[in-house]
Amino acid sequence: MSLSDSFSVLRPRIDEATASSLAGLLARAGAGIRSEEFSEAVLASVVGGKRFRALMAHVGYCLGAHIPLEEVDIPDLGAALELYQASALVHDDIIDNANERRGMPTPHRTLAEHHARRSWIGSSTDFGRHGAILVGDFLFSAATAAADRQALRLGDERAEAFTRRFADMHAEVALGQYLDIAAEQAPLDPQRADALRTSDSLEVALHKSAHYSVVHPAILGAICGADSVEAGAALADTLEEVLTPWGLAFQLRDDDLGVFGDPQVTGKPAGDDLREGKRTVLLALTWAASSPAEREALTQVLGVAAASPEQIARATQIVHSNGRGAHEKEITRLVEEGHRALDAAGFAPPASAMLRELCLILTSRRA
Secondary structure: OOHHHHHHHHHHHHHHHHHHHHHHHHHHHOOOHHHHHHHHHHHHOOOOOOOHHHHHHHHHHHHHHOOOHHHOOOHHHHHHHHHHHHHHHHHHHHHHOOOEEOOEEOHHHHHHHHHHHOOOOOOHHHHHHHHHHHHHHHHHHHHHHHHHHHHHOOOHHHHHHHHHHHHHHHHHHHHHHHHHHHHHHOOOOOOOOOOOOHHHHHHHHHHHHHHHHHHHHHHHHHHHHOOOHHHHHHHHHHHHHHHHHHHHHHHHHHHHHHHHOOHHHHOOOOOHHHHOOOOOHHHHHHHHHOOHHHHHHHHOOOOOOOOOHHHHHHHHHHHHHHOHHHHHHHHHHHHHHHHHHHHHHOOOHHHHHHHHHHHHHHHOOOO
C-alpha cells in the first residue's frame, strides 16, 4: 500500500477521533442552547483540512514501533494535533483579518454576522473577534485534554518527554507567529534591496510552520511508538535531521500556493498572502531581485486589504518574474538536504521508501 493510500485509510479515523473528542468536551463544559452559535463555530473549525499533522504523528509512530502505518492506532494524539491546529488557525485568521478558510467563513466572521442578525448592541466586529478568540481557546483546551489522555498511556519517562515536546510545539508556534506579525510591521523602502532578508523569513517559517507542521508531530508519534525513552530520543534526533528541511520546503510550497494557487483548490482567495503582507521567503527573494519601481508596486499591495484586482495582478506578475524561479531552487535545495540526511540515517528500505514518498506529498502538493 502506498503512503497516499495509507493516509486515505487513516484520515476518517482521525476525523472521527477529533469530532468525538470535541463533542465530549462541549458536553462536559455545559454547552447549551444559549451558546449554540459558539458550539457551531467550534465544530465548524475542525471541518475539512488535510490532517497532515496527525498523519505525521502516525508516520513517527510506525517508525518507532516498526509496524505498518495503517495499523497505527493513536486517536488521542491525532485528535490533539488537529484540535491544536484548528485553535491556531482561528487565532491566525483573527490576526490576518481573513474572512475565509477552506472556502468557509472564519469564526470571527460568522459570530459577527450572528451579532448583526440579532441587532445586539455594540460592535458586531468586536463581538466576532472576541468570540473567535474564545473559540480558539476552547479548541486549545480540547487539544490539551486529548494530549493528556495520550500521555497517560505512556510510562512516566516517556510521558515527560511527550508533554515537554507538545508544550514546546505550541510555544514555538506562538514565537513564530509573533516574529511573523512583527516582520509585517517593518516599513519597506522601495529604494533598499535589503529591506527584506531571506534569512529572517526562513526563521519565521522554521518556528511558525516547519517544526510545528512536520517535525514535532512526527517526533510526538515516535515518542509514543518507541519501546523506550532512549529509542525514542535517538529516532527523534534522526527525524529532526531529515524532516526539518522538508518542513521548510513544505512551508515554502504553501507560500507559493498563497500567491499562485487556485482558489477553488486552496480554499483561499487569490492573492490573499499579498493582501495580508506576509513577509515570506518568496517575497524576500522577489524584493531583492526587483527594481525600485517594481518594489513600489509591491508596497501598494502588501498589507493593503483594499488593493485592487489590477494591483494584485501586477504584484503577482512581479513575484512570478523575479522571485518564483529562485524560490523553486530553494525548495529543491531543502528537499535534497533532507534526502542526504535520510541516506545517512540507515533506515530499513521500506521505511526509507515511505519517507521519500512523504517528501513528495509535502513538497509537490497543489493545495
